[in-house]
Amino acid sequence: MRTRIKICGLTRVTDALHAARCGADAIGLVFYPPSPRHVTLEQARAIGRALPAFVTRVALFVDADPAQVGTVLAGLRPDLLQFHGDESPEYCRQFGMPYIKAGRVRAGLDLVQYAALYADAQGLLLDAFVPGQAGGTGQSFDWALIPENLPLPLILSGGLEPENVRHAVQSVHPWAVDVSSGVEISKGIKDAAKVVQFIQEVSNADR
Numbered sequence: 001m002r003t004r005i006k007i008c009g010l011t012r013v014t015d016a017l018h019a020a021r022c023g024a025d026a027i028g029l030v031f032y033p034p035s036p037r038h039v040t041l042e043q044a045r046a047i048g049r050a051l052p053a054f055v056t057r058v059a060l061f062v063d064a065d066p067a068q069v070g071t072v073l074a075g076l077r078p079d080l081l082q083f084h085g086d087e088s089p090e091y092c093r094q095f096g097m098p099y100i101k102a103g104r105v106r107a108g109l110d111l112v113q114y115a116a117l118y119a120d121a122q123g124l125l126l127d128a129f130v131p132g133q134a135g136g137t138g139q140s141f142d143w144a145l146i147p148e149n150l151p152l153p154l155i156l157s158g159g160l161e162p163e164n165v166r167h168a169v170q171s172v173h174p175w176a177v178d179v180s181s182g183v184e185i186s187k188g189i190k191d192a193a194k195v196v197q198f199i200q201e202v203s204n205a206d207r
């Protein structure tokens with residue numbers, strides 16, 4: 001099976017096109033104003049329009065006002081939503097759109113139970129828990145905490161980079177990996193060479 005790849009936190013058309021041409025399956029656009037990778041609807045539309053067919057456009061939110069999500073849905077028409085905060089299952093379902101739910105891994109969080117709450121999600125994204133920060137931290141977590149019997153496709157994230165992603169894929173066997181910080185020059189600006197290297201390493205792991 002080929003591990004799918006999402007590159008998140010893009011702010012420039014050129015970075016998005018490069019990622020797509022290198023083989024990224026999905027592109028993440030962050031609609032969370034506190035993030036240094038936050039995009040305006042106009043920026044996101046430019047990126048969305050430039051991308052070729054069959055590259056999934058993911059809109060990422062953190063405990064957003066539903067009206068804000070509605071505005072992005074109408075203006076961008078993303079393919080998939082990513083909820084990266086404390087959104088309830090009911091909140092996630094209200095938009096009638098396919099979504100993935102992030103869980104920030106910490107002691108005491110039963111991941112099987114958590115995934116079961118979001119049974120209609122297209123996947124469970126696991127990220128590091130860093131107090132006071134919603135995501136995009138560049139921190140990883142102990143992959144041994146991931147149970148074998150998760151009832152949803154696993155999207156592994158948190159501190160992935162070209163240097164550790166091959167080991168991550170070979171150890172965890174996720175459905176997909178998601179990276180933001182690990183392929184950047186600076187926040188929101190991707191490093192073209194690191195994007196190539198990251199995608200190559202995932203493909204090496206799949207061999």
Ligand SMILES: O=C(O)c1ccccc1N[C@@H]1O[C@H](COP(=O)(O)O)[C@@H](O)[C@H]1O
Nearest residue numbers: 008035135136137138157158159180181
């Ligand atoms: O990228 C962000 O700025 C961001 C902000 C708020 C919530 C999530 C965010 N990104 C997601 O965080 C994880 C891990 O990122 P990193 O590779 O460790 O930097 C990833 O799933 C991004 O989609």
